[in-house]
Amino acid sequence: MVATAMQSVRTVLRRPYAHLAGLAITVLVVQQFVESSSSLFLVQLMALYALAALGLNIILGMAGLLSVAQAAVMALGGYTAGLLMIKAQLPFVVALLVAGAASAVLSAFVGLAALRISSHYFILVTLAVAEALSLLLINEEDLTGGYNGIGGIPPLVIGGLDLSSPLALAVVAIVTLFIGWYVADALAASRSGHGIHAGGADPQLAMASGINVARLRFGASVTGGVYAGVAGALYAETLLYLGPGDFSLGKALLILLIVVIGGMGSNAGTVAAAVILVYLSEGLLRLTTVGPLVYGLGIMVILVIAPNGLDGVARRLRRAFGRILERRVAR
Amino acid sequence: MDLLAPQAVLSGIAAGSVYGLVGVGFSVSFRTTGVINIATGDLVAMGAYLTFWGLSVGLPLPVAIVVAALIVGLGMGIVERLALRPLYRFGTVYAIMSTIGLSVALQSLIQLVWGPVALVIPRLVPGEAFTILGFRLSLAQIFNLVLALVLILGMVLLLERTKIGRGMQTVARDRELASLLGIRPSQLFFLAFALAGVLAAVAGALIGPDQGLTPTMGLPLGIAGFTAAVIGGLGSPLGALAGGMVLAVAQNLAVLYLTPDYKAALAYGLLVLVLLVRPQGLFGEAGALARRV
Amino acid sequence: MSPDPDAAVRVRGVRVLFGGVAALDRIDLDVVEGEVFVLVGPNGSGKTTLLNAVSGFVPLAEGSVELFGEDVTRRRAHQRADRGIGRTFQSPRALQSARVTDLLSFGLYRHDPRSWAGEVFRPLRALRLDRQVDERFRTVLDTVGLPDELLHEELGSLSHGQMKMVDIARALLGEPRVLLLDEPTSGLNQGEIDKLHEIVQGLRTGGCTPVLVEHNVQFVVDLADRIAVLHQGELLALGEPRATLSRDEVVEAYLGPKGRLAHRDGGHQAETRN
Ligand SMILES: Nc1ncnc2c1ncn2[C@@H]1O[C@H](COP(=O)(O)OP(=O)(O)O)[C@@H](O)[C@H]1O
Ligand SMILES: [Mg+2]
Numbered sequence: 001m002v003a004t005a006m007q008s009v010r011t012v013l014r015r016p017y018a019h020l021a022g023l024a025i026t027v028l029v030v031q032q033f034v035e036s037s038s039s040l041f042l043v044q045l046m047a048l049y050a051l052a053a054l055g056l057n058i059i060l061g062m063a064g065l066l067s068v069a070q071a072a073v074m075a076l077g078g079y080t081a082g083l084l085m086i087k088a089q090l091p092f093v094v095a096l097l098v099a100g101a102a103s104a105v106l107s108a109f110v111g112l113a114a115l116r117i118s119s120h121y122f123i124l125v126t127l128a129v130a131e132a133l134s135l136l137l138i139n140e141e142d143l144t145g146g147y148n149g150i151g152g153i154p155p156l157v158i159g160g161l162d163l164s165s166p167l168a169l170a171v172v173a174i175v176t177l178f179i180g181w182y183v184a185d186a187l188a189a190s191r192s193g194h195g196i197h198a199g200g201a202d203p204q205l206a207m208a209s210g211i212n213v214a215r216l217r218f219g220a221s222v223t224g225g226v227y228a229g230v231a232g233a234l235y236a237e238t239l240l241y242l243g244p245g246d247f248s249l250g251k252a253l254l255i256l257l258i259v260v261i262g263g264m265g266s267n268a269g270t271v272a273a274a275v276i277l278v279y280l281s282e283g284l285l286r287l288t289t290v291g292p293l294v295y296g297l298g299i300m301v302i303l304v305i306a307p308n309g310l311d312g313v314a315r316r317l318r319r320a321f322g323r324i325l326e327r328r329v330a331r
Numbered sequence: 332m333d334l335l336a337p338q339a340v341l342s343g344i345a346a347g348s349v350y351g352l353v354g355v356g357f358s359v360s361f362r363t364t365g366v367i368n369i370a371t372g373d374l375v376a377m378g379a380y381l382t383f384w385g386l387s388v389g390l391p392l393p394v395a396i397v398v399a400a401l402i403v404g405l406g407m408g409i410v411e412r413l414a415l416r417p418l419y420r421f422g423t424v425y426a427i428m429s430t431i432g433l434s435v436a437l438q439s440l441i442q443l444v445w446g447p448v449a450l451v452i453p454r455l456v457p458g459e460a461f462t463i464l465g466f467r468l469s470l471a472q473i474f475n476l477v478l479a480l481v482l483i484l485g486m487v488l489l490l491e492r493t494k495i496g497r498g499m500q501t502v503a504r505d506r507e508l509a510s511l512l513g514i515r516p517s518q519l520f521f522l523a524f525a526l527a528g529v530l531a532a533v534a535g536a537l538i539g540p541d542q543g544l545t546p547t548m549g550l551p552l553g554i555a556g557f558t559a560a561v562i563g564g565l566g567s568p569l570g571a572l573a574g575g576m577v578l579a580v581a582q583n584l585a586v587l588y589l590t591p592d593y594k595a596a597l598a599y600g601l602l603v604l605v606l607l608v609r610p611q612g613l614f615g616e617a618g619a620l621a622r623r624v
Numbered sequence: 625m626s627p628d629p630d631a632a633v634r635v636r637g638v639r640v641l642f643g644g645v646a647a648l649d650r651i652d653l654d655v656v657e658g659e660v661f662v663l664v665g666p667n668g669s670g671k672t673t674l675l676n677a678v679s680g681f682v683p684l685a686e687g688s689v690e691l692f693g694e695d696v697t698r699r700r701a702h703q704r705a706d707r708g709i710g711r712t713f714q715s716p717r718a719l720q721s722a723r724v725t726d727l728l729s730f731g732l733y734r735h736d737p738r739s740w741a742g743e744v745f746r747p748l749r750a751l752r753l754d755r756q757v758d759e760r761f762r763t764v765l766d767t768v769g770l771p772d773e774l775l776h777e778e779l780g781s782l783s784h785g786q787m788k789m790v791d792i793a794r795a796l797l798g799e800p801r802v803l804l805l806d807e808p809t810s811g812l813n814q815g816e817i818d819k820l821h822e823i824v825q826g827l828r829t830g831g832c833t834p835v836l837v838e839h840n841v842q843f844v845v846d847l848a849d850r851i852a853v854l855h856q857g858e859l860l861a862l863g864e865p866r867a868t869l870s871r872d873e874v875v876e877a878y879l880g881p882k883g884r885l886a887h888r889d890g891g892h893q894a895e896t897r898n
Contacts, residue, residue, distance in 0.1 A: 296436025
């Protein structure tokens with residue numbers, strides 16, 4: 001009985017209903033209750049970091065490849081879109097597509113490493129790529145403005161529609177997030193998603209099941225990178241100014257921490273953690289000098305006490321709840 | 332004759348020995364536990380800063396360096412026990428993420444305690460250059476090279492000649508076999524990270540006088556150490572030493588002939604290149620550690 | 625050995641070296657389609673390595689492996705799986721937080737109808753497919769004698785025996801033509817061992833050729849059609865189970881020369897030590 005009830009709950013909570021409902025509720029709540037432009041800005045950031053983190057969740061949570069290049073890929077997306085709009089006066093949608101493609105290429109390069117080497121070394125490649133890109137952003141002043149970054153990015157207009165108000169920007173970010181979330185959930189439920197997950201969980205077992213682990217790792221790296229590129233392009237529209245500091249290693253660690261706290265492999269956990277952590281890091285931690293220290297120690301402590309993050313906690317609660325239900329029914 | 336290039340090679344060899352030191356510590360802990368310690372560079376920074384602290388409380392320099400190395404080594408061992416070991420059973424990715432947290436924490440700790448302004452520590456031996464056979468060389472360079480060599484040879488002896496060292500190598504290869512032989516992995520894990528801490532800290536005290544102490548000094552040095560170790564094939568200490576020298580010489584030549592802007596980027600480029608093209612390292616034997624999936 | 629045109633697996637002159645030491649030395653054997661083939665041998669004799677060589681998990685220094693007449697020596701593990709080799713592993717893998725459904729989905733990979741595009745663009749069809757797959761999983765759990773409530777349990781919460789049975793279910797979902805089972809009975813209770821007996825019998829009627837590495841001689845003698853004995857990387861004996869196991873050199877390999885005497889005197893069956 002409990003099992004069939006759970007089954008129908010699962011059906012209702014499934015794609016696409018859950019995502020449509022979630023999107024509608026989120027937009028409504030934001031529109032009704034979030035007024036100040038600074039709060040709306042926070043909402044934009046939450047959605048965009050959640051998007052980039054969903055991408056990392058594919059790379060790390062599913063494929064088991066530890067990457068600290070996600071902020072660098074986001075930077076590439078942001079700078080590409082921004083520069084195309086400033087220097088070539090391209091419309092946003094075109095800039096977005098090119099930014100997505102550029103991010104795909106960079107992550108494909110990083111993904112090549114995953115083909116060649118055992119996954120342990122992947123972190124070293126991503127670290128080197130991230131640092132090299134940040135050096136490029138700083139040193140190629142003619143293109144990127146060096147430490148000053150690039151300003152004067154034209155505000156968001158899509159198909160003649162002015163979407164540059166804080167509320168419109170927030171809604172665009174939220175819609176994009178839910179699309180990304182839906183696609184990521186679909187991936188997780190699909191054959192490819194299970195293959196990626198298998199390659200991350202146990203490569204030998206995956207290969208024994210006929211899964212081409214190397215190819216799927218590569219695919220996961222590219223897919224996750226596109227998420228970051230799209231997030232970066234929208235980020236350019238959110239700030240209208242980009243500097244190298246927006247995509248420092250610290251930002252990469254924020255995205256990493258979001259995935260860890262969300263629970264590796266869990267999309268819902270990732271989004272929830274993004275909301276919490278962006279709120280904390282933009283509010284609380286930014287104001288104090290001990291912020292990064294709390295951050296660093298936080299990663300270690302959370303890993304040790306709750307290695308499966310929010311998702312693990314939720315699962316534990318669900319199981320406890322199920323047991324209570326079962327006892328009630330049995331009585 | 333143009334002596335610039337040979338000069339760059341010569342001073343590269345001296346500087347590279349310090350990278351090698353970092354790389355050896357890194358690869359010992361990696362080999363034993365499979366964990367890539369992202370905080371390696373921050374251990375180097377801690378070594379430099381704790382040497383500074385030792386001096387400021389009145390310790391003589393050599394004592395300050397030894398004290399710093401012991402604190403960093405012990406500290407890293409304790410961190411291994413508290414924050415890495417509980418994670419091994421989930422796979423090394425979790426432990427590596429924990430070392431990322433450690434890296435952030437150490438860097439901001441340094442920032443909080445000593446501030447962002449660059450500090451200086453003195454050299455153990457004079458740094459003035461003298462000219463010999465047309466090359467410019469300083470006692471400090473020679474001393475660094477010799478000390479690095481001694482420490483690395485010490486590591487070789489420890490790994491090859493002692494029961495503990497052989498135990499480390501066995502654990503790295505086959506945990507089940509190790510426990511059959513009565514080797515207790517837990518002690519070895521602690522020791523491997525403690526040794527990595529000691530070597531990194533000494534490297535910090537040696538390199539500190541050259542470049543000054545800043546909270547962010549760690550990451551580039553850490554990556555230099557990773558690169559040295561990877562070039563060396565991530566196994567043999569002597570390979571890491573040679574790898575460090577290759578890296579430093581390449582950096583010096585790049586500064587000389589290309590652009591100084593990308594001196595650090597050269598390490599990143601080399602690291603990626605070696606991992607992509609020759610994952611077993613320039614000096615490593617094929618298939619030792621890097622395996623295709 | 626006479627060449628057999630119907631060989632499901634043909635191993636020829638296979639040599640595997642670990643750091644210069646031969647773990648397998650010039651092994652020749654054929655597994656005939658439809659038979660139950662069992663590999664025995666003392667610990668460290670190379671049984672697992674032989675399975676690895678057949679399934680593509682260890683590089684060969686010399687020799688070749690054929691599957692159903694096709695040379696797969698140069699094929700990688702996942703490609704061999706695609707050609708019909710399934711396998712389990714000796715110790716259950718440590719997938720702490722994955723659930724049973726996840727593991728079974730890994731096994732279903734080759735026949736999984738749920739494409740990414742389909743999941744994105746046709747969510748209602750995806751719902752139907754999910755039900756089908758769910759049904760498939762329940763059936764296979766039933767085949768290995770596990771209750772379907774386990775489907776959403778985490779692997780970490782299963783017993784050793786359950787975990788091994790789930791792994792066999794995982795391998796079955798790939799519909800292999802040859803299934804390599806590495807010490808399937810180790811750590812199982814008697815009920816599970818009986819179930820396994822049934823599964824292996826069922827495999828053969830279902831058109832899959834089981835190849836077992838097994839320590840449990842009792843389990844093996846009346847199940848196997850043929851037994852191969854490995855000793856220090858060499859093929860010591862091959863043939864009908866009872867006769868093969870009581871050959872002098874086999875008993876000696878297991879028990880040493882003294883054991884051989886004891887065996888002669890007592891006349892009891894060779895029992896393997898683990
Ligand atoms: N990956 C490996 N590296 C080095 N030696 C190995 C490896 N795998 C197996 N061996 C060695 O090969 C021999 C055969 O091992 P194995 O096939 O596992 O034996 P069995 O399964 O019969 O117990 C043993 O001596 C073992 O130590
Ligand atoms: Mg075995």
